[in-house]
Amino acid sequence: MxxxxxxxxxxxxxxxxxxxxxxxxxxxxxxxxxxxxxxxxxxxxxxxxxxxxxxxxxxxxxxxxxxxxxxxxxxWNVYDPQVIRWRLAGADRPRQLRSLTVLRSAIEPVAAGLAARHATSEQCAELTECALGMVAHSRGHKLEGYLLHDVAFHRVILAASGNEMFARLGDVVAEVLTGRTQHDVMFEDPDPAAVTLHVQVAEAVRAGDAARAEQLTREITVGALQELDILAP
Amino acid sequence: MxxxxxxxxxxxxxxxxxxxxxxxxxxxxxxxxxxxxxxxxxxxxxxxxxxxxxxxxxxxxxxxxxxxxxxxxxxWNVYDPQVIRWRLAGADRPRQLRSLTVLRSAIEPVAAGLAARHATSEQCAELTECALGMVAHSRGHKLEGYLLHDVAFHRVILAASGNEMFARLGDVVAEVLTGRTQHDVMFEDPDPAAVTLHVQVAEAVRAGDAARAEQLTREITVGALQELDILAP
DNA sequence: CGTGCTCAATAAGTCTGACTTTTTAGCTCC
DNA sequence: GGAGCTAAAAAGTCAGACTTATTGAGCACG
Structure with missing residues (x-):
C-alpha cells in the first residue's frame, strides 16, 4: 500500500x-x-x-x-518489502507470518540490547511515551490505539539500535503486529503481562541496562511465538 | 559476480x-x-x-x-543482495561489514537452535563434514580451504533451521566470512577455540540439543564481534 | 546407431521517433 | 500579494523495425 x-x-x-x-x-x-x-x-x-x-x-x-x-x-528475495506484502496478502499468509515472527524473535532482543547503549534521550522519551500509550489502551477494547503504540514502540527500539539492518525491519514488524491484531489472534484485550514487559523494556533502555533490555524483550518475543504455537517442547 | x-x-x-x-x-x-x-x-x-x-x-x-x-x-533496501554487494565493494565497506556481523550475531544462534530441532540426518552429516574440514585446514596457512568449509558450515546451519528468511542469509554470511579473510583480519591460522566451537555445534545439532547449539553459536558470533571491536564494555 | 555439424526459427534485446500526461514554475490579472 | 491560468519540461507510453543469442531439428558423417 x-x-x-x-x-x-x-x-x-x-x-x-x-x-x-x-x-x-x-x-x-x-x-x-x-x-x-x-x-x-x-x-x-x-x-x-x-x-x-x-x-x-x-x-x-x-x-x-x-x-x-x-x-x-x-x-526469491524474501526480504523485499514488496514480496513480503504480496505474500502476506496471499494464500500462504500464515506461513509467512510465522517466518517473520521467528525472525523478530531473533532480532528484537539484540536490537533492544543495542538500543540500551545507543538510544538518544529523545528516543528514550518516545519509548516511554509509547509504553504509556499501550498501558492507556490496554483495557476496554481499544485495540486500534494499542496497536498504534505497540508498532511505534518496536519501531523506536529497532531505530535506536543504531544498526541500519535492524532499523529497516520496522516495516516488517509493523506488518506482523498489524496482521496479528486484524486477522489471527487477539480478539480481547492484550495480555497484561506483555504490557508490563514493554514498560520495563522502556525503563531498562533508559537506564542503559543492555542485558536487562535484551532479556525482557526476549520474553516479549517468546510470547509472540507462543501465540502462534511455535515453541520448543 | x-x-x-x-x-x-x-x-x-x-x-x-x-x-x-x-x-x-x-x-x-x-x-x-x-x-x-x-x-x-x-x-x-x-x-x-x-x-x-x-x-x-x-x-x-x-x-x-x-x-x-x-x-x-x-x-534503501539494504537486504537486497545486489545492494549489499555494491556497498561491500565501495567505500563504506567497513561499516557495512559491521552491520552485517551484528545481524549475524542475532540470527545465527537462533538458527542453530532451530537446526538442532529440524536438521535432517543428511544435514547433520554435512555439518560434521564441514567441521572436520575446518579442523583439517586450521593449521599451516590453509586459509582458502578453511574458509570454504567455514562458509559451507554456516550455510548448512541456516538452511537446516527450516526458516526461509534465515536460509536466505547464507549469501550474506558467506560474503562477511570471505571479506574478513581476504581483507581485514586473519593473517595467521584461525583461532583454535573457534574451530573447537564449530565441532561442538555440529555435535549439539546432531544430538538435538537446541539450547547448547544456540549457546555455542552465540560464542562463535561473540568472537566475530570481538574481531571487529564491536562489544559491550 | 550415435555423434557432431549446420541452419533456421524463435523470443528476448535494442533502438528510434512520435505522441501523451502530469507536474511545476512563472506569469498575469484581480 | 494571492489566486488562477499557461506553457514548458521531463517522465510515461506506444508502435514498429531491426539485432542477437539460443536452441532444437534435420542432416551428414563416423
Whole structure:
C-alpha cells in the first residue's frame, strides 16, 4: 500500500507479483513477454520494465529464445518489502507470518540490547511515551490505539539500535503486529503481562541496562511465538 | 559476480548502482533519464529499465516533470543482495561489514537452535563434514580451504533451521566470512577455540540439543564481534 | 546407431521517433 | 500579494523495425 500502481508497469506488478508469489506458476514455468503484454493490454516496453523488476526480486529469470522463467521459491528475495506484502496478502499468509515472527524473535532482543547503549534521550522519551500509550489502551477494547503504540514502540527500539539492518525491519514488524491484531489472534484485550514487559523494556533502555533490555524483550518475543504455537517442547 | 552485465541495462547498473550506494549523489539529487542514456550510450528504453530496477531497490524515485531523485540512505533496501554487494565493494565497506556481523550475531544462534530441532540426518552429516574440514585446514596457512568449509558450515546451519528468511542469509554470511579473510583480519591460522566451537555445534545439532547449539553459536558470533571491536564494555 | 555439424526459427534485446500526461514554475490579472 | 491560468519540461507510453543469442531439428558423417 506504500506506493501502489504508480504507472502502468506498477499496475501490472500488482497483479503479476501476487500471482507468482502465490505459486500459481510452478518453478520453471515460462511466460512470454509478448503474451503478457497482450494480457495486460500494455506495450512491450512497459511489460519489459515490469519483468525487470520481477527479475531484480529474483522471482523470474529472463533468457533469450526461452522466455521469462519462474524461479524456485528458494531463490526469491524474501526480504523485499514488496514480496513480503504480496505474500502476506496471499494464500500462504500464515506461513509467512510465522517466518517473520521467528525472525523478530531473533532480532528484537539484540536490537533492544543495542538500543540500551545507543538510544538518544529523545528516543528514550518516545519509548516511554509509547509504553504509556499501550498501558492507556490496554483495557476496554481499544485495540486500534494499542496497536498504534505497540508498532511505534518496536519501531523506536529497532531505530535506536543504531544498526541500519535492524532499523529497516520496522516495516516488517509493523506488518506482523498489524496482521496479528486484524486477522489471527487477539480478539480481547492484550495480555497484561506483555504490557508490563514493554514498560520495563522502556525503563531498562533508559537506564542503559543492555542485558536487562535484551532479556525482557526476549520474553516479549517468546510470547509472540507462543501465540502462534511455535515453541520448543 | 553472480550475474554480471546480463544485457545492456545490467552494464548500466554495474556502474550506476555502486555510484549511488557509495553516496556520490546526495539525497535529493536529480538525474535525468535522457542524460543518463547519453552518458552510458544506450537507448532510453534500456535506461528506463535500469531506473526501474533502482527504483525497486528504493535507491531512487522517479517522478514526472522532476526526474529521477536519489532517496536518502535510510530508505534503501539494504537486504537486497545486489545492494549489499555494491556497498561491500565501495567505500563504506567497513561499516557495512559491521552491520552485517551484528545481524549475524542475532540470527545465527537462533538458527542453530532451530537446526538442532529440524536438521535432517543428511544435514547433520554435512555439518560434521564441514567441521572436520575446518579442523583439517586450521593449521599451516590453509586459509582458502578453511574458509570454504567455514562458509559451507554456516550455510548448512541456516538452511537446516527450516526458516526461509534465515536460509536466505547464507549469501550474506558467506560474503562477511570471505571479506574478513581476504581483507581485514586473519593473517595467521584461525583461532583454535573457534574451530573447537564449530565441532561442538555440529555435535549439539546432531544430538538435538537446541539450547547448547544456540549457546555455542552465540560464542562463535561473540568472537566475530570481538574481531571487529564491536562489544559491550 | 550415435555423434557432431549446420541452419533456421524463435523470443528476448535494442533502438528510434512520435505522441501523451502530469507536474511545476512563472506569469498575469484581480 | 494571492489566486488562477499557461506553457514548458521531463517522465510515461506506444508502435514498429531491426539485432542477437539460443536452441532444437534435420542432416551428414563416423
Amino acid at each position: 506504500s506506493t501502489p500502481g504508480r504507472g502502468l508497469h506498477g499496475h501490472v506488478l500488482d497483479t503479476l507479483g501476487p500471482e507468482i508469489t502465490a505459486g500459481e506458476y510452478p518453478p520453471g514455468s515460462v511466460l512470454r513477454t509478448d503474451e503478457l503484454a497482450q494480457r495486460f493490454d500494455v506495450s512491450r516496453s512497459v511489460m519489459r520494465e515490469a519483468v525487470r523488476v520481477l527479475e531484480s526480486m529474483y522471482l523470474v529469470e529472463s533468457r533469450r529464445r526461452v522466455g521469462v522463467t519462474v524461479r524456485p521459491k528458494s531463490e | 553472480s550475474t554480471p552485465g546480463r544485457g545492456l541495462h545490467g552494464h548500466v547498473l554495474d556502474t550506476l548502482g555502486p555510484e549511488i550506494t557509495a553516496g556520490e549523489y546526495p539525497p535529493g539529487s536529480v538525474l535525468r533519464t535522457d542524460e543518463l542514456a547519453q552518458r552510458f550510450d544506450v537507448s532510453r528504453s534500456v535506461m528506463r529499465e535500469a531506473v526501474r530496477v533502482l527504483e525497486s531497490m528504493y535507491l531512487v524515485e522517479s517522478r514526472r516533470r522532476v526526474g529521477v531523485t536519489v532517496r536518502p540512505k535510510s530508505e
